[in-house]
Amino acid sequence: MARPYSPTLLGYVLLGLLNQLPRSGYDVRMEMETTPMGHFSSSPGSIYPALQLLKKNGFIDSEVIHRSRLKPREVFHLTEKGKKALSAWLHKRLAVSDLRDNLSELMLRFRFMEDIASGQETLRFLQDFRRKARTYASILKSQTRTQAESSLHFALSLQREISMIQMHIDWADQAMSAFEATEPNTP
Amino acid sequence: MARPYSPTLLGYVLLGLLNQLPRSGYDVRMEMETTPMGHFSSSPGSIYPALQLLKKNGFIDSEVIHRSRLKPREVFHLTEKGKKALSAWLHKRLAVSDLRDNLSELMLRFRFMEDIASGQETLRFLQDFRRKARTYASILKSQTRTQAESSLHFALSLQREISMIQMHIDWADQAMSAFEATEPNTP
DNA sequence: AAAAACATGTAAGCTGTTACATGATTGG
DNA sequence: CCAATCATGTAACAGCTTACATGTTTTT
DSSP states (O other), rough: OOOOOOOOHHHHHHHHHHSSSSSEEEOOOOOHSSSOTTTOOOOOOHHHHHHHHHTTTTSSSEEEEOOOOOEEEEEEEEEEHHHHHHHHHHHHHOOHHHHOOOHHHHHHHHHHTTSOOOOHHHHHHHHHHHHHHHHHHHHHHHHHHHOOOOOOOOHHHHHHHHHHHHHHHHHHHHHHHHHHHOTOOOO | OOOOOOOOHHHHHHHHHHHHSSSEEEHHHHHHSSSOTOOOOHHHHHHHHHHHHHHHHEEEEEEEEEEEOOOOEEEEEEEEEHHHHHHHHHHHHOOOOOOHOOOHHHHHHHHHTTTTTTTHHHHHHHHHHHHHHHHHHHHHHHHHHHHHOOHHHHHHHHHHHHHHHHHHHHHHHHHHHHHHHHHHTTO
């Protein structure tokens, strides 16, 4: 009675990497060692079982490639189901709470969006991101007014959170400018 | 043959909260609901077992308090062992990689430091924090020069990471000023 | 009488990690 | 021939989380 499986965050990272380029488990590990993806380990015990699970559930498929003399490699690529799942993940609407809880996931989505979405879609993502960030910033600022008495450490922590969000708003602005420069559609 | 147990991050959060003030599991849950501690759940299934584990390992102890007519509550407080463990956690030296991987842990430490450390010690923490942040920033900037070709999304992600760290350096500056104002020892 | 708040727990399970294990090929 | 790199896996476990379960006291 296998309950419906949907990929974990690590699963989506793997889908994102395989969407860039079909790879073996080993290639994925090497990529994650040179360019860390969130906080995930690149150890074999993390990557290989996660790939097997994606394969078992039909998000990816593989061919075994025998290159001259080298040990054969199992090269994975996305199935249609995998492509759809990745696309759905990348296009998911943001929640305000994601700014607090899932920032690193949002940034992973932004990175993998390059290989699947148009500049227009990326712009929409950034607009949504900035909007939700502004909402969250105003929530935090109202907390400052009501709670920041008594504790200096707490007040400074809140201040840091606000600076953090403000920085992300500014970043989104910059990023949007960069995309508007390449997409002549929006004036 | 129980291997030596040392608290997890959630364990340290609980030690920090109980060090502020002895509380029941229920009180801890309420505190974590109003003031989220990192990304931890405040659900009973998370908190009660974690408290039992700390108690079993001698970091906290409890008394059952029967208040007038109310259901009795198990109120936890730190033992000497618990105080030492909390202090050691709070005073641990930072690694540069903590800026990338454990930022939220560092911020939790900063918050709980209020109840255990002097302003001088907090200043040392912030100095160390700023120093490591500067090192990490320069590493990231050198990556920009070597890797930022080809991918706009990747370049923007890197830029965001750098802005993040710079923001934290500025925050540490502000925070240090705030503490120097209260500690007249350092000119 | 019922709902809401007080108070504490257990059981099942998911996710991912480290540590262990194995073997082939290539370069020095 | 030895080390490094290529390549893939398994087993045990830590550390949660959600869902379930239970009962009391106060407020409406």
